[in-house]
Amino acid sequence: MYRFPTPLVLLAALSTMGCHRAHQGHSEEGKFLVTSPLRTDTELTKDYVAQIRAIQHIELRALEKGYLQGIYADEGQRIGKGTKMFQIMPLIYQAEVQKAKAEADLTEIELRNTKLLADKNVVSPNELALATAKLNQAKAQVALATTHKTMTEIRAPFDGIMGRFRVRMGSLVDEGDLLTTLSDNSTVWVYFNVSEAEYLKWKAKPDADTPTPVKLRMADGQIFDQPGKVETIEADFNNETGTVAFRATFPNPKGLLRHGETGKVLMTVPIRNALLIPQKATFDVLDKKFVFVIDDKNVVHSRPITVSAEMPQVYVVDSGLEEHDKILLDGLRKVRDGAVVEASYQKPSDVLAHLEVPVE
The missing domain is CATH 2.40.420.20 (conserved putative lor/sdh protein from methanococcus maripaludis s2 fold)
Structure with a gap:
């Protein structure tokens, strides 16, 4: 007698048919x-986070103690070499110069008198030599006092841009106090870190000793209009980061780049x-x-x-x-x-x- 399939058998059959159709459908x-x-x-162009540094960036500090009498340049102003920037009140140093000159005049008179006596054999040659030495010492004191007075004027040692004021006019400054900074950004150095593996690949290039051309992407995403060159590599690896610093040089004729800016160096590397x-x-x-x-x-x-x-x-x-x-x-x-x-x-x-x- 014919028996109808049980529900469990029927469900299994339907499942098998469904899987078969699904497999057929997947292949079609x-x-x-x-x-x-x-x-x-x-070739691959890689970008590296970079720090921009002026080719010359220095701190200008007071060389003498005194009240700041004058400020002759403004923050952010471009100034030329030799431009007077600060003046520390020179009155005390002027007095020191006058005092030293008076001492020098006195010793010169003493030397003339001693020489007259030496010519008459009244005093020994040693006395004449001692008088001569005293005059030389007095002249040295004049030069020293004059130098101290001169150093109350702070002048720009090179063409550059004046930084932020650290003191105000009338402030009492001590020797060594920071007055401002000066940056020559006509050319900038751009530092970026390269991993040890990338460094080894870079050094393996046949032209590794030739300056490598690079570009600079500025913080706004624009490409700087002057090309740069990788010209030097730092001597030591940083063991904490496993990287070594590369330095690229960029001309900056318009002064667009400033000391302390950031960007990204774009370096194209051939891949064989x-x-x-x-x-x-x-x-x-x-x-x-x-x-x-x-x-x-x-x-x-x-x-x-x-x-x-x-x-x-x-x-x-x-x-x-x-x-x-x-x-x-x-x-x-x-x-x-x-x-x-x-x-x-x-x-x-x-x-x-x-x-x-x-x-x-």
């Missing part, structure tokens, strides 16, 4: 674009025999990057990759892929590991051409 979702990694020489793939062909799982690789039977397999550098829309692959591999270019959200797809192959050179990748 249309063609997926597929490409391969491109092996080529290229790089393996390139579009960024859109990758997906992230936790902190790792993956691609979907298509085998000879059009089966999709996820594969982890290591990226060594990043360009706009393109990754430089360090490991995980070879030139002959075929990777899924689009529809990454529509497939799963192990799915069968219908692939439409596109040359990697055509794919990357649309992404404006610099190829040498």
Whole structure:
């Protein structure tokens, strides 16, 4: 006698049919674009956070003690070498000069008298020598007092921009007190830190000893209109950060860049025999990057990759892929590991051409 299938058996049969249809439907979702990694020489422009420093930036300090009698330049003013900036009240130092000159005049008279007596053998030659030494000492005191008086004037040692006032007129300043700063920003030095690995790659270049051209992106995102050159590297690595400081020099004829500004140095580095793939062909799982690789039977397999550098829309692959591999270019959200797809192959050179990748 024929028996109707039990509900459990019927449910299992329907589930099996549903899975079979789902599998068939997944393999018939249309063609997926597929490409391969491109092996080529290229170049990478990297940016580094940078500190801008004037080629000369000094603190101007009082050389003598006294009341600040005059200020002859304003904050932010561009001044020339030798321009008088500050005057400390010189009255005491003028008196010291007059006193020293009087002492010198007195010793000169004593020397003349001693010389007359020495000519008549009244005094010994030693007395004459002693009088001569006293005159020389008095003249030295005159020079010293004059120097102290001169140092009550603070003048610009070079062309530059005056900084903020640290004192006001009438203030009592002591020797060594900070008055202001002076910056010569006609040329600026731009410092940026490079990792040890990048440093070694940079030194491995055939032209590593030739100044490397760089650009500067300012804080507003604009590119500074003067190109710079990397001319020197600091002697020691910073063990805490694992970096070494590079110094680039930029001409600054318009004075746009000021001491203490920040920006980003853009340095273009050639990469030989790089393996390139579009960024859109990758997906992230936790902190790792993956691609979907298509085998000879059009089966999709996820594969982890290591990226060594990043360009706009393109990754430089360090490991995980070879030139002959075929990777899924689009529809990454529509497939799963192990799915069968219908692939439409596109040359990697055509794919990357649309992404404006610099190829040498």
